Amino acid sequence: MxxxxxxxxxxxxxxxxxxxxxxxxxxxxxxxxxxSPDPTVAGNREAPSDDEIDSDLELPDLGPAVIRRRADVPDGDVLVLTCLSEHGPLGEGTLTRKTRVTSEQLRLTLRQLRTKGYIHIEGSGAKRKIRITRNGTGFLRKKR
Structure with missing residues (x-):
């Protein structure tokens, strides 16, 4: 308000x-x-066609950017790093349950953390574990 x-x-x-x-x-x-629920009644004019509306908008395609923003978790980096710091190396499924975020949100966060060098992924397949690196520990220490 x-x-x-x-x-x-x-x-x-x-x-x-x-x-x-x-x-x-x-x-x-x-x-x-x-x-008036009907826009044609309110102004005594025809409602614009879908083509007219589309041509007026002419916005760039923001699909991936919007999806990324929606999937982003506030303080997701800190949440994941704190969990890894407290529990040690974890699998993706366990990390999803402990942080209470969706797997899509976690994957985006993990991708960002890996790019920054804050986590390391060990192994592959079912034995794949995510562990925090020294850089990740330093970042977490600064955030706390």
Whole structure:
């Protein structure tokens, strides 16, 4: 609610309105206003076609970036490194259960940690274990 009030007060176009009304009055008025569910009725014009909407947007494809952002866990690096520090080398399944993140989230975090040199992956297949490196221990010490 505070963000809404701050954004409303920062909007120069709403400044004349806010001189006469409070933000709460604006919210109440918006809630009480009846809206038409059909956009063609509201303005007596035809709804835009899908092609018109698509051509107006013309945004770059952000698929992988959006997926990566959604899968990212806040402080995921610290979470995984702390778990490895406390429990020693672990398999991916065990690490997923102990950190309570999805396997996709864990894989993204592990990829980032491996790139930074904070973890080392030993073995392969079912015997594959993830262990924290000296760099990872140093990073974890700085974060705590």
């Amino acid at each position: 505070g963000e809404l009030i701050g954004a409303t007060q920062a909007n120069a176009q709403l400044e004349p309105v806010l001189a006469r009304m409070t933000v709460q009055e604006l919210i109440d008025m918006a809630r009480a206003r009846k809206t």
